[in-house]
Amino acid sequence: MKPLLALALALVAAAPALAQDVTRHRIPNSDFPIARAVEVPAGRTTVYVSGAVPPVQDANAPATSIARFGDTRTQTVNTLRGIERTLRDLNLTHGDVVKMQVFLVGDPDRGGRMDFEGFMAGYREFYGTAAQPNLPARSVMAVAGLVNPGWLVEIEVTAVRP
Amino acid sequence: MKPLLALALALVAAAPALAQDVTRHRIPNSDFPIARAVEVPAGRTTVYVSGAVPPVQDANAPATSIARFGDTRTQTVNTLRGIERTLRDLNLTHGDVVKMQVFLVGDPDRGGRMDFEGFMAGYREFYGTAAQPNLPARSVMAVAGLVNPGWLVEIEVTAVRP
Protein backbone atom coordinates (compact mmCIF):
# COMPACT_ATOMS: atom_id res chain seq x y z
CA MET A 1 0.00 0.00 0.00
CA LYS A 2 1.22 3.50 -0.76
CA PRO A 3 2.24 5.28 2.49
CA LEU A 4 -0.10 8.19 1.83
CA LEU A 5 -3.03 5.85 1.26
CA ALA A 6 -2.18 3.99 4.46
CA LEU A 7 -2.11 7.30 6.27
CA ALA A 8 -5.44 8.28 4.80
CA LEU A 9 -6.99 4.97 5.83
CA ALA A 10 -5.58 5.36 9.33
CA LEU A 11 -7.20 8.78 9.43
CA VAL A 12 -10.53 7.28 8.42
CA ALA A 13 -10.23 4.90 11.37
CA ALA A 14 -9.32 7.75 13.70
CA ALA A 15 -11.91 10.20 12.39
CA PRO A 16 -14.82 11.07 14.65
CA ALA A 17 -17.54 8.48 14.34
CA LEU A 18 -20.07 10.72 12.64
CA ALA A 19 -22.09 7.75 11.54
CA GLN A 20 -21.95 5.98 14.89
CA ASP A 21 -25.22 5.84 16.76
CA VAL A 22 -26.07 7.07 20.21
CA THR A 23 -26.65 3.91 22.30
CA ARG A 24 -29.46 3.90 24.82
CA HIS A 25 -28.92 1.08 27.32
CA ARG A 26 -32.17 -0.29 28.73
CA ILE A 27 -32.68 -1.06 32.42
CA PRO A 28 -32.51 -4.87 32.66
CA ASN A 29 -35.88 -6.53 33.30
CA SER A 30 -37.73 -3.23 33.47
CA ASP A 31 -40.04 -1.23 31.25
CA PHE A 32 -39.57 1.97 33.24
CA PRO A 33 -39.24 4.66 30.56
CA ILE A 34 -35.75 5.93 31.19
CA ALA A 35 -32.42 4.64 29.93
CA ARG A 36 -30.05 2.99 32.38
CA ALA A 37 -27.31 4.92 30.55
CA VAL A 38 -26.91 6.74 27.26
CA GLU A 39 -23.67 6.48 25.34
CA VAL A 40 -22.64 9.32 23.05
CA PRO A 41 -19.83 8.45 20.66
CA ALA A 42 -17.10 10.95 19.81
CA GLY A 43 -17.84 13.22 16.90
CA ARG A 44 -21.22 14.42 18.10
CA THR A 45 -22.33 17.99 18.72
CA THR A 46 -23.67 18.44 22.26
CA VAL A 47 -26.46 20.93 22.98
CA TYR A 48 -26.84 22.03 26.61
CA VAL A 49 -30.31 23.50 27.16
CA SER A 50 -31.03 25.84 30.09
CA GLY A 51 -33.41 24.62 32.76
CA ALA A 52 -36.96 25.13 31.50
CA VAL A 53 -39.88 26.22 33.66
CA PRO A 54 -43.64 26.23 33.05
CA PRO A 55 -45.46 29.05 31.25
CA VAL A 56 -48.46 30.81 32.76
CA GLN A 57 -51.58 28.65 32.56
CA ASP A 58 -54.08 30.96 34.29
CA ALA A 59 -53.23 34.64 33.98
CA ASN A 60 -55.95 35.53 36.48
CA ALA A 61 -54.29 33.65 39.32
CA PRO A 62 -51.84 35.47 41.62
CA ALA A 63 -48.34 35.93 40.16
CA THR A 64 -46.56 33.52 42.47
CA SER A 65 -49.36 30.98 43.05
CA ILE A 66 -49.35 27.36 41.96
CA ALA A 67 -52.80 27.99 40.43
CA ARG A 68 -51.13 30.33 37.93
CA PHE A 69 -48.97 27.55 36.52
CA GLY A 70 -51.08 24.45 37.21
CA ASP A 71 -50.47 21.21 39.07
CA THR A 72 -47.36 19.09 38.62
CA ARG A 73 -48.75 17.17 35.64
CA THR A 74 -49.85 20.34 33.87
CA GLN A 75 -46.55 22.09 34.58
CA THR A 76 -44.65 19.03 33.34
CA VAL A 77 -46.54 18.90 30.04
CA ASN A 78 -46.21 22.64 29.49
CA THR A 79 -42.51 22.64 30.38
CA LEU A 80 -41.82 19.73 28.02
CA ARG A 81 -43.76 21.56 25.29
CA GLY A 82 -41.51 24.55 25.87
CA ILE A 83 -38.44 22.35 25.60
CA GLU A 84 -39.91 20.88 22.42
CA ARG A 85 -40.13 24.38 20.94
CA THR A 86 -36.56 25.18 21.93
CA LEU A 87 -35.34 21.91 20.41
CA ARG A 88 -37.38 22.50 17.23
CA ASP A 89 -35.86 25.97 16.82
CA LEU A 90 -32.47 24.23 16.91
CA ASN A 91 -33.57 21.49 14.48
CA LEU A 92 -33.74 18.92 17.28
CA THR A 93 -36.51 16.89 18.89
CA HIS A 94 -37.15 15.13 22.23
CA GLY A 95 -35.73 12.05 20.47
CA ASP A 96 -32.31 13.71 20.50
CA VAL A 97 -32.28 14.24 24.28
CA VAL A 98 -29.65 12.07 25.97
CA LYS A 99 -29.80 13.38 29.55
CA MET A 100 -32.50 14.93 31.70
CA GLN A 101 -32.60 16.28 35.21
CA VAL A 102 -35.96 16.95 36.83
CA PHE A 103 -36.33 19.31 39.78
CA LEU A 104 -39.75 19.06 41.42
CA VAL A 105 -41.10 21.13 44.29
CA GLY A 106 -43.20 19.53 47.00
CA ASP A 107 -46.92 20.02 46.51
CA PRO A 108 -48.67 21.57 49.55
CA ASP A 109 -51.77 19.56 48.55
CA ARG A 110 -49.75 16.34 49.07
CA GLY A 111 -48.31 17.15 52.47
CA GLY A 112 -45.32 18.81 50.84
CA ARG A 113 -44.21 15.65 48.97
CA MET A 114 -43.41 15.94 45.27
CA ASP A 115 -46.10 14.65 42.93
CA PHE A 116 -43.95 12.08 41.15
CA GLU A 117 -46.96 10.31 39.61
CA GLY A 118 -48.18 13.62 38.16
CA PHE A 119 -44.72 14.24 36.73
CA MET A 120 -44.54 10.73 35.22
CA ALA A 121 -47.97 11.13 33.61
CA GLY A 122 -46.74 14.26 31.85
CA TYR A 123 -43.36 12.75 30.98
CA ARG A 124 -44.95 9.68 29.39
CA GLU A 125 -46.66 11.90 26.83
CA PHE A 126 -43.23 12.75 25.39
CA TYR A 127 -40.89 9.83 26.14
CA GLY A 128 -41.26 6.13 25.53
CA THR A 129 -44.16 6.50 23.11
CA ALA A 130 -44.56 4.69 19.81
CA ALA A 131 -43.77 7.94 18.01
CA GLN A 132 -40.85 8.84 20.27
CA PRO A 133 -39.26 5.75 21.84
CA ASN A 134 -35.85 7.30 22.64
CA LEU A 135 -35.23 7.40 26.39
CA PRO A 136 -32.79 9.68 28.22
CA ALA A 137 -30.57 9.01 31.22
CA ARG A 138 -32.52 10.78 33.96
CA SER A 139 -32.39 11.90 37.59
CA VAL A 140 -35.39 13.19 39.55
CA MET A 141 -35.37 14.98 42.88
CA ALA A 142 -37.44 17.28 45.02
CA VAL A 143 -35.75 20.62 45.54
CA ALA A 144 -36.55 23.16 48.26
CA GLY A 145 -37.84 25.73 45.79
CA LEU A 146 -37.59 27.31 42.37
CA VAL A 147 -37.30 30.99 41.44
CA ASN A 148 -41.07 31.56 41.26
CA PRO A 149 -42.88 30.00 44.25
CA GLY A 150 -45.65 28.94 41.85
CA TRP A 151 -43.32 26.68 39.89
CA LEU A 152 -43.40 23.00 40.84
CA VAL A 153 -41.29 21.83 37.88
CA GLU A 154 -37.96 22.66 36.28
CA ILE A 155 -36.48 20.36 33.64
CA GLU A 156 -32.98 20.53 32.19
CA VAL A 157 -32.04 18.52 29.11
CA THR A 158 -28.90 17.86 27.12
CA ALA A 159 -29.27 16.77 23.49
CA VAL A 160 -26.93 15.66 20.74
CA ARG A 161 -27.25 16.44 17.04
CA PRO A 162 -28.29 13.42 14.98
CA MET B 1 -10.83 14.23 -9.04
CA LYS B 2 -8.10 11.82 -7.96
CA PRO B 3 -9.51 9.24 -5.51
CA LEU B 4 -6.93 10.05 -2.86
CA LEU B 5 -7.70 13.76 -3.07
CA ALA B 6 -11.40 12.98 -2.81
CA LEU B 7 -10.68 10.87 0.25
CA ALA B 8 -8.62 13.63 1.80
CA LEU B 9 -11.40 16.15 1.17
CA ALA B 10 -13.92 13.78 2.69
CA LEU B 11 -11.68 13.52 5.71
CA VAL B 12 -11.57 17.29 6.01
CA ALA B 13 -15.35 17.27 6.09
CA ALA B 14 -15.40 14.49 8.69
CA ALA B 15 -12.57 15.85 10.84
CA PRO B 16 -13.47 17.28 14.24
CA ALA B 17 -14.54 20.86 13.89
CA LEU B 18 -11.60 22.37 15.74
CA ALA B 19 -12.21 25.70 14.15
CA GLN B 20 -15.96 25.56 14.63
CA ASP B 21 -17.32 27.93 17.24
CA VAL B 22 -19.36 27.21 20.29
CA THR B 23 -22.83 28.60 19.51
CA ARG B 24 -24.73 30.40 22.25
CA HIS B 25 -28.41 30.58 21.35
CA ARG B 26 -30.15 33.62 22.80
CA ILE B 27 -33.55 33.49 24.46
CA PRO B 28 -35.94 35.02 21.89
CA ASN B 29 -37.18 38.50 22.81
CA SER B 30 -35.30 38.56 26.10
CA ASP B 31 -32.20 40.16 27.49
CA PHE B 32 -32.02 37.82 30.49
CA PRO B 33 -28.33 36.99 30.77
CA ILE B 34 -28.34 33.26 30.18
CA ALA B 35 -28.27 31.30 26.92
CA ARG B 36 -31.39 29.41 25.86
CA ALA B 37 -28.97 26.66 24.83
CA VAL B 38 -25.26 26.31 24.15
CA GLU B 39 -24.05 24.14 21.31
CA VAL B 40 -20.62 22.53 21.54
CA PRO B 41 -19.33 21.11 18.26
CA ALA B 42 -17.39 17.86 18.13
CA GLY B 43 -13.66 18.17 18.56
CA ARG B 44 -13.73 20.24 21.74
CA THR B 45 -12.12 19.40 25.08
CA THR B 46 -14.68 19.47 27.90
CA VAL B 47 -13.65 20.56 31.41
CA TYR B 48 -15.97 19.48 34.24
CA VAL B 49 -15.35 21.64 37.32
CA SER B 50 -16.35 20.47 40.80
CA GLY B 51 -19.08 22.40 42.57
CA ALA B 52 -17.53 25.52 44.09
CA VAL B 53 -18.49 27.00 47.44
CA PRO B 54 -17.72 30.36 49.08
CA PRO B 55 -14.51 31.09 51.00
CA VAL B 56 -14.55 32.49 54.53
CA GLN B 57 -15.42 36.19 54.53
CA ASP B 58 -15.35 36.86 58.29
CA ALA B 59 -13.04 34.53 60.22
CA ASN B 60 -14.38 35.84 63.52
CA ALA B 61 -17.90 34.57 62.85
CA PRO B 62 -18.92 31.06 64.03
CA ALA B 63 -17.68 28.25 61.80
CA THR B 64 -21.06 27.22 60.43
CA SER B 65 -22.80 30.62 60.45
CA ILE B 66 -23.99 32.52 57.40
CA ALA B 67 -22.14 35.56 58.80
CA ARG B 68 -18.87 33.70 58.25
CA PHE B 69 -19.46 33.47 54.51
CA GLY B 70 -21.65 36.51 53.83
CA ASP B 71 -25.08 37.00 52.27
CA THR B 72 -26.12 35.38 48.99
CA ARG B 73 -24.70 38.18 46.84
CA THR B 74 -21.36 38.13 48.66
CA GLN B 75 -21.15 34.35 48.53
CA THR B 76 -22.01 34.40 44.82
CA VAL B 77 -19.28 36.91 43.98
CA ASN B 78 -16.69 35.07 46.09
CA THR B 79 -17.67 31.69 44.66
CA LEU B 80 -17.46 32.99 41.09
CA ARG B 81 -14.05 34.51 41.89
CA GLY B 82 -12.94 31.09 43.10
CA ILE B 83 -14.20 29.50 39.88
CA GLU B 84 -12.34 32.23 37.97
CA ARG B 85 -9.10 31.20 39.72
CA THR B 86 -9.71 27.53 38.95
CA LEU B 87 -10.41 28.35 35.31
CA ARG B 88 -7.35 30.62 35.09
CA ASP B 89 -5.13 27.84 36.48
CA LEU B 90 -6.43 25.70 33.59
CA ASN B 91 -5.93 28.50 31.03
CA LEU B 92 -9.65 29.10 30.81
CA THR B 93 -11.98 32.01 31.68
CA HIS B 94 -15.65 32.52 32.52
CA GLY B 95 -16.07 33.14 28.79
CA ASP B 96 -15.37 29.45 28.17
CA VAL B 97 -18.16 28.25 30.48
CA VAL B 98 -20.97 26.56 28.53
CA LYS B 99 -23.14 25.20 31.35
CA MET B 100 -23.82 26.28 34.92
CA GLN B 101 -25.91 24.87 37.73
CA VAL B 102 -26.63 27.05 40.75
CA PHE B 103 -27.66 25.57 44.08
CA LEU B 104 -28.93 28.20 46.52
CA VAL B 105 -30.01 27.71 50.13
CA GLY B 106 -33.00 29.58 51.51
CA ASP B 107 -32.07 32.64 53.50
CA PRO B 108 -33.56 32.71 57.03
CA ASP B 109 -33.69 36.52 56.72
CA ARG B 110 -36.06 36.10 53.76
CA GLY B 111 -38.49 33.68 55.34
CA GLY B 112 -36.40 30.78 54.09
CA ARG B 113 -36.77 31.71 50.40
CA MET B 114 -33.62 31.79 48.27
CA ASP B 115 -32.27 35.26 47.54
CA PHE B 116 -32.43 35.02 43.76
CA GLU B 117 -31.97 38.79 43.30
CA GLY B 118 -28.82 38.68 45.42
CA PHE B 119 -27.51 35.80 43.34
CA MET B 120 -28.30 37.61 40.06
CA ALA B 121 -26.54 40.77 41.25
CA GLY B 122 -23.38 38.74 41.85
CA TYR B 123 -23.76 36.74 38.62
CA ARG B 124 -24.11 39.91 36.51
CA GLU B 125 -20.64 41.00 37.57
CA PHE B 126 -19.19 38.03 35.66
CA TYR B 127 -21.63 37.15 32.85
CA GLY B 128 -23.22 39.30 30.18
CA THR B 129 -20.86 42.22 30.66
CA ALA B 130 -19.15 44.20 27.92
CA ALA B 131 -15.88 42.50 28.81
CA GLN B 132 -17.39 39.03 29.10
CA PRO B 133 -20.56 38.67 27.00
CA ASN B 134 -20.56 34.86 26.72
CA LEU B 135 -23.61 33.35 28.41
CA PRO B 136 -23.97 29.76 29.68
CA ALA B 137 -26.94 27.43 29.64
CA ARG B 138 -28.05 27.60 33.28
CA SER B 139 -30.38 26.09 35.87
CA VAL B 140 -31.05 27.60 39.30
CA MET B 141 -32.74 25.94 42.25
CA ALA B 142 -33.04 26.15 46.00
CA VAL B 143 -31.67 23.05 47.68
CA ALA B 144 -32.39 21.92 51.24
CA GLY B 145 -28.83 22.48 52.37
CA LEU B 146 -25.13 22.37 51.56
CA VAL B 147 -22.29 20.68 53.43
CA ASN B 148 -21.57 23.70 55.65
CA PRO B 149 -24.78 25.23 57.09
CA GLY B 150 -23.25 28.66 56.52
CA TRP B 151 -23.08 28.20 52.77
CA LEU B 152 -25.96 29.71 50.79
CA VAL B 153 -24.35 29.15 47.37
CA GLU B 154 -22.78 26.31 45.40
CA ILE B 155 -22.04 26.74 41.70
CA GLU B 156 -20.99 24.03 39.26
CA VAL B 157 -19.68 24.90 35.80
CA THR B 158 -18.64 23.01 32.70
CA ALA B 159 -16.28 24.73 30.27
CA VAL B 160 -14.81 23.91 26.88
CA ARG B 161 -11.33 24.76 25.66
CA PRO B 162 -11.31 27.51 23.07
Place this chain on the structure above:
Amino acid sequence: MKPLLALALALVAAAPALAQDVTRHRIPNSDFPIARAVEVPAGRTTVYVSGAVPPVQDANAPATSIARFGDTRTQTVNTLRGIERTLRDLNLTHGDVVKMQVFLVGDPDRGGRMDFEGFMAGYREFYGTAAQPNLPARSVMAVAGLVNPGWLVEIEVTAVRP
Protein backbone atom coordinates in the same frame (compact mmCIF):
# COMPACT_ATOMS: atom_id res chain seq x y z
CA MET C 1 6.22 19.21 0.85
CA LYS C 2 3.60 17.84 -1.50
CA PRO C 3 0.24 19.56 -0.98
CA LEU C 4 -1.58 16.29 -0.38
CA LEU C 5 0.95 15.19 2.21
CA ALA C 6 0.66 18.56 3.92
CA LEU C 7 -3.11 18.11 3.96
CA ALA C 8 -2.78 14.61 5.42
CA LEU C 9 -0.43 15.86 8.12
CA ALA C 10 -2.78 18.69 8.96
CA LEU C 11 -5.51 16.11 9.31
CA VAL C 12 -3.38 14.10 11.70
CA ALA C 13 -2.98 17.20 13.82
CA ALA C 14 -6.71 17.86 13.66
CA ALA C 15 -7.82 14.27 14.27
CA PRO C 16 -9.55 13.49 17.54
CA ALA C 17 -7.04 12.79 20.26
CA LEU C 18 -7.96 9.15 20.74
CA ALA C 19 -4.77 8.46 22.60
CA GLN C 20 -4.96 11.58 24.76
CA ASP C 21 -5.59 10.98 28.44
CA VAL C 22 -8.34 12.30 30.64
CA THR C 23 -6.68 14.83 32.98
CA ARG C 24 -7.76 14.94 36.61
CA HIS C 25 -6.69 18.24 38.16
CA ARG C 26 -6.02 17.97 41.90
CA ILE C 27 -7.23 20.55 44.40
CA PRO C 28 -4.10 22.55 45.34
CA ASN C 29 -2.78 21.80 48.85
CA SER C 30 -5.55 19.35 49.62
CA ASP C 31 -5.98 15.61 49.85
CA PHE C 32 -9.77 15.79 49.73
CA PRO C 33 -10.71 12.93 47.40
CA ILE C 34 -12.37 14.79 44.55
CA ALA C 35 -10.84 16.41 41.48
CA ARG C 36 -10.85 20.19 41.24
CA ALA C 37 -11.73 19.64 37.57
CA VAL C 38 -11.61 16.80 35.08
CA GLU C 39 -10.63 17.46 31.50
CA VAL C 40 -11.95 15.18 28.76
CA PRO C 41 -10.17 15.56 25.42
CA ALA C 42 -12.05 15.38 22.13
CA GLY C 43 -12.47 11.95 20.66
CA ARG C 44 -13.89 10.28 23.76
CA THR C 45 -17.20 8.46 24.10
CA THR C 46 -19.31 9.92 26.92
CA VAL C 47 -21.63 7.67 28.97
CA TYR C 48 -24.40 9.44 30.89
CA VAL C 49 -25.72 7.17 33.66
CA SER C 50 -29.17 7.70 35.18
CA GLY C 51 -29.35 8.72 38.83
CA ALA C 52 -28.91 5.59 40.94
CA VAL C 53 -30.75 4.91 44.19
CA PRO C 54 -30.22 2.32 46.93
CA PRO C 55 -31.58 -1.22 46.79
CA VAL C 56 -33.66 -2.71 49.59
CA GLN C 57 -31.50 -3.63 52.57
CA ASP C 58 -34.19 -4.93 54.95
CA ALA C 59 -37.25 -6.33 53.18
CA ASN C 60 -39.11 -6.58 56.49
CA ALA C 61 -39.05 -2.83 57.07
CA PRO C 62 -41.97 -0.68 55.81
CA ALA C 63 -41.83 0.09 52.08
CA THR C 64 -41.07 3.79 52.41
CA SER C 65 -39.03 3.74 55.62
CA ILE C 66 -35.36 4.65 55.95
CA ALA C 67 -34.88 1.34 57.82
CA ARG C 68 -35.72 -0.48 54.59
CA PHE C 69 -32.75 1.05 52.78
CA GLY C 70 -30.31 1.72 55.62
CA ASP C 71 -28.55 4.81 56.89
CA THR C 72 -26.70 7.24 54.64
CA ARG C 73 -23.44 5.29 54.70
CA THR C 74 -25.18 2.00 53.90
CA GLN C 75 -27.25 3.60 51.14
CA THR C 76 -24.12 5.21 49.69
CA VAL C 77 -22.19 1.95 49.56
CA ASN C 78 -25.13 0.05 48.07
CA THR C 79 -25.83 2.77 45.52
CA LEU C 80 -22.17 2.88 44.45
CA ARG C 81 -22.20 -0.93 44.16
CA GLY C 82 -25.22 -0.62 41.87
CA ILE C 83 -23.40 1.96 39.77
CA GLU C 84 -20.42 -0.39 39.69
CA ARG C 85 -22.64 -3.12 38.23
CA THR C 86 -24.06 -0.74 35.63
CA LEU C 87 -20.57 0.39 34.66
CA ARG C 88 -19.31 -3.21 34.53
CA ASP C 89 -22.17 -4.18 32.20
CA LEU C 90 -20.95 -1.40 29.91
CA ASN C 91 -17.29 -2.45 30.24
CA LEU C 92 -16.52 0.52 32.45
CA THR C 93 -15.41 0.97 36.08
CA HIS C 94 -15.57 3.68 38.75
CA GLY C 95 -12.13 4.68 37.45
CA ASP C 96 -13.78 5.91 34.25
CA VAL C 97 -16.17 8.27 36.06
CA VAL C 98 -15.36 11.92 35.33
CA LYS C 99 -18.29 13.68 36.99
CA MET C 100 -20.55 12.90 39.93
CA GLN C 101 -23.51 14.63 41.50
CA VAL C 102 -24.68 13.52 44.92
CA PHE C 103 -28.19 14.24 46.17
CA LEU C 104 -28.60 13.53 49.88
CA VAL C 105 -31.76 13.78 51.97
CA GLY C 106 -31.63 15.16 55.50
CA ASP C 107 -31.55 12.48 58.15
CA PRO C 108 -34.30 12.86 60.79
CA ASP C 109 -31.86 11.32 63.30
CA ARG C 110 -29.52 14.28 62.70
CA GLY C 111 -32.03 17.06 63.10
CA GLY C 112 -32.82 16.90 59.40
CA ARG C 113 -29.24 17.70 58.30
CA MET C 114 -27.66 15.50 55.65
CA ASP C 115 -25.17 12.94 56.94
CA PHE C 116 -22.20 14.11 54.91
CA GLU C 117 -19.70 12.14 56.99
CA GLY C 118 -21.70 8.95 56.43
CA PHE C 119 -21.74 9.66 52.70
CA MET C 120 -17.99 10.32 52.64
CA ALA C 121 -17.26 7.09 54.51
CA GLY C 122 -19.12 5.15 51.82
CA TYR C 123 -17.61 7.19 48.97
CA ARG C 124 -14.06 6.59 50.20
CA GLU C 125 -14.53 2.85 49.73
CA PHE C 126 -14.76 3.43 45.96
CA TYR C 127 -12.79 6.60 45.17
CA GLY C 128 -9.28 7.65 46.05
CA THR C 129 -8.16 4.17 47.08
CA ALA C 130 -4.90 2.50 46.13
CA ALA C 131 -6.81 0.24 43.76
CA GLN C 132 -8.93 3.05 42.32
CA PRO C 133 -7.21 6.44 42.60
CA ASN C 134 -9.15 8.23 39.85
CA LEU C 135 -11.20 11.12 41.27
CA PRO C 136 -14.24 12.74 39.65
CA ALA C 137 -15.37 16.36 39.57
CA ARG C 138 -18.16 16.32 42.14
CA SER C 139 -20.98 18.36 43.65
CA VAL C 140 -22.89 17.40 46.80
CA MET C 141 -26.13 18.88 48.07
CA ALA C 142 -29.07 18.12 50.31
CA VAL C 143 -32.31 17.93 48.36
CA ALA C 144 -35.82 18.17 49.81
CA GLY C 145 -36.66 14.58 48.95
CA LEU C 146 -36.30 11.67 46.56
CA VAL C 147 -39.00 9.54 44.94
CA ASN C 148 -39.13 7.00 47.78
CA PRO C 149 -39.23 8.71 51.20
CA GLY C 150 -36.89 5.97 52.49
CA TRP C 151 -34.10 6.98 50.12
CA LEU C 152 -31.44 9.26 51.59
CA VAL C 153 -29.06 8.97 48.62
CA GLU C 154 -29.17 9.41 44.85
CA ILE C 155 -25.95 9.50 42.84
CA GLU C 156 -25.57 10.43 39.19
CA VAL C 157 -22.33 9.78 37.32
CA THR C 158 -20.94 10.50 33.88
CA ALA C 159 -18.13 8.31 32.57
CA VAL C 160 -15.92 8.26 29.49
CA ARG C 161 -14.68 5.22 27.66
CA PRO C 162 -10.97 4.57 28.19
